[in-house]
Amino acid sequence: MSLINKYSTLILVGIIIVLAAVLAGTLIFMYNQPPQPRAFEPLVEIAAQEPDSSKWGLNFPNQYTSFLKTGQNTIDTTYGGSSAFSHLENDPRQVILFAGYGFSKDYNDDRGHEWALTDVRETKRVNETTPGTCYSCKSANNPRLWSEMGMAAYDATPFAELGLQIDQSIGCANCHEAETMRLIVTNPALEEALERQGKDWTQFTRQEMRTVVCANCHVEYYFAGEGKYLTFPWDNGTRAEEIYEYYEDIGFKDWAYPETDAPMLKAQHPEFEMFTADSTHYNAGVSCADCHMPYVRDGAAKYSMHDIHSPLLNPEISCGQCHTNTEDVVRRVNTIQDQVYNTKLATEDAIVDAITAIKLAKANPNSDAALLEEALQLHRQAQFYWDYVSAENSMGFHNPEYVLKLLAESTNLARQAQMKAAQAANDPGLLEIDTYYPEETGAVLP
Numbered sequence: 001m002s003l004i005n006k007y008s009t010l011i012l013v014g015i016i017i018v019l020a021a022v023l024a025g026t027l028i029f030m031y032n033q034p035p036q037p038r039a040f041e042p043l044v045e046i047a048a049q050e051p052d053s054s055k056w057g058l059n060f061p062n063q064y065t066s067f068l069k070t071g072q073n074t075i076d077t078t079y080g081g082s083s084a085f086s087h088l089e090n091d092p093r094q095v096i097l098f099a100g101y102g103f104s105k106d107y108n109d110d111r112g113h114e115w116a117l118t119d120v121r122e123t124k125r126v127n128e129t130t131p132g133t134c135y136s137c138k139s140a141n142n143p144r145l146w147s148e149m150g151m152a153a154y155d156a157t158p159f160a161e162l163g164l165q166i167d168q169s170i171g172c173a174n175c176h177e178a179e180t181m182r183l184i185v186t187n188p189a190l191e192e193a194l195e196r197q198g199k200d201w202t203q204f205t206r207q208e209m210r211t212v213v214c215a216n217c218h219v220e221y222y223f224a225g226e227g228k229y230l231t232f233p234w235d236n237g238t239r240a241e242e243i244y245e246y247y248e249d250i251g252f253k254d255w256a257y258p259e260t261d262a263p264m265l266k267a268q269h270p271e272f273e274m275f276t277a278d279s280t281h282y283n284a285g286v287s288c289a290d291c292h293m294p295y296v297r298d299g300a301a302k303y304s305m306h307d308i309h310s311p312l313l314n315p316e317i318s319c320g321q322c323h324t325n326t327e328d329v330v331r332r333v334n335t336i337q338d339q340v341y342n343t344k345l346a347t348e349d350a351i352v353d354a355i356t357a358i359k360l361a362k363a364n365p366n367s368d369a370a371l372l373e374e375a376l377q378l379h380r381q382a383q384f385y386w387d388y389v390s391a392e393n394s395m396g397f398h399n400p401e402y403v404l405k406l407l408a409e410s411t412n413l414a415r416q417a418q419m420k421a422a423q424a425a426n427d428p429g430l431l432e433i434d435t436y437y438p439e440e441t442g443a444v445l446p
């Protein structure tokens, strides 16, 4: 073989090696690219704070179509799911616990975002005196109304009157800025509560926003003053104990308990506060959207599932992205929830005992007024901690350790309330009161 031939063979081999390397590199590069979202030109320009989600849907069909499914879900899980079952029928103790308040008449489980507007209009808890504030978490009309009217005027408008301007359930405008599609704080009450804590949400990371955007609505709140101004009670912090302390500081009550006049508080749905109170997942950097809005595929497109519901209905996609053994973690959820549920019932029994004892002590003209007052205060605190767990919609899963601590504290406070009532009336018989078990006695409730 001539020298020239030898060289050209070498060159040829060299070229082949280089080409193979380039090809391999290209393949590795392509393989490692994140899946591209479906390429599209925005079809329509979406106006700022557009209330009508179907208009956004023209640009984002996957998100919109999956979002619409929240109006069709009906499947229940052991403790949650998407039907609006009655908490009062499932657990008649709650009729006693909420006596004298709207929740003793009508208290149904939450369902999908598409239902929010219908459900707030249908609940028996709404009447002529209901303020417009009750629409705050139910409609995509809100961001624009808040900009136009200001939240103070919005809240001061009666529910029925404000309702004339509201025709959309929750929608894209509650979570996204139209121009950029970034996640935003839309509820002025959230922005103000964060500000009072010295926090500026515009500085939050994207992962933080995937949780904070839910705090527009899934939080504890109250209506401040005559104008029923929507306020988050977070000035002392967002744990149950700190929120209770806040209500103590301002002397707030939602209603007075019948016959005893205890100043009661109603907890709302503190999913955000419960989850962020040092739960395992929160501390590991997991967000609400990770479990409730997992990524799904439509052909080449990868998008966040906007069909928000119980993750137990699709644990493979909700939990499977991080946990290899989904069956095992779902079993863990069941164990946690059963334990929380049974502990919660025991706490309810303790509070119902306390209420009965206080009523009897109150009816006794010889009771010591100061001790009775202490008993009322203990009932108030016990019931707030219980309700904080009960009204939170995950049956303890979002933060099992903290939930069990709160229930233990609540039971302890309730038993102390019962003892104080017995002391006040100087009647040890009040310690013997045995809890009312409606399902065993078949008793008909008031």
Ligand code: HEC
Residues within 6 Å of the ligand: 077, 078, 079, 080, 081, 082, 109, 110, 211, 214, 215, 218, 271, 272, 273, 275, 276, 281, 286, 287, 288, 289, 290, 291, 292, 309, 310, 311, 312, 333, 393, 394, 395, 397, 398
């Ligand atoms: C680690 C996963 C995970 C994270 C993170 C998470 N959740 Fe959940 N969530 C669950 C599970 C599991 C349930 C229980 C569902 C059931 O009982 O059917 C649940 C229940 C709920 C429910 C009640 C659902 C129903 O079917 O009634 C709501 C509302 C909710 N979560 C909101 C939130 C919000 C808001 C956040 C963030 C502040 C959050 N979740 C964070 C897993 C998660």
Ligand code: HEC
Residues within 6 Å of the ligand: 053, 056, 057, 060, 063, 064, 067, 170, 171, 172, 173, 174, 175, 176, 181, 183, 206, 209, 210, 213, 289, 293, 302, 303, 304, 305, 306
């Ligand atoms: C309850 C709050 C909420 C509502 C309502 C909502 N989104 Fe989203 N959306 C999110 C979250 C959370 C993400 C994830 C964002 C991220 O990871 O940065 C997201 C992501 C997106 C994205 C980015 C791509 C993707 O899928 O991750 C688009 C586009 C989008 N949403 C469109 C819409 C449209 C259209 C609507 C109305 C039909 C809508 N969203 C309603 C919370 C919401």
Ligand code: HEC
Residues within 6 Å of the ligand: 073, 080, 081, 082, 083, 109, 110, 111, 112, 113, 115, 116, 117, 119, 120, 136, 137, 138, 139, 170, 174, 175, 210, 213, 214, 215, 216, 217, 218, 288, 289, 292, 293, 308, 309, 310
């Ligand atoms: C604009 C207010 C608002 C925002 C923002 C919001 N939610 Fe909701 N959410 C509600 C209301 C109200 C309901 C109950 C609707 C009903 O029962 O009619 C609800 C219901 C739910 C349910 C129960 C669904 C079912 O099928 O049982 C889940 C789960 C949930 N939300 C999770 C989230 C998560 C996660 C986020 C953040 C990504 C979020 N929500 C953001 C107001 C909101």
Ligand code: HEC
Residues within 6 Å of the ligand: 280, 281, 284, 286, 287, 290, 291, 311, 312, 315, 318, 319, 320, 321, 322, 323, 329, 330, 332, 333
């Ligand atoms: C984005 C990732 C992510 C997702 C999604 C996720 N988890 Fe987790 N999970 C974690 C991490 C991280 C831990 C902490 C692991 C550790 O510290 O050992 C954890 C821990 C747990 C634990 C043990 C908690 C404890 O305190 O013992 C359970 C149970 C669990 N996850 C259930 C679930 C369920 C059910 C889902 C779906 C509804 C889910 N997880 C979704 C990341 C995730």
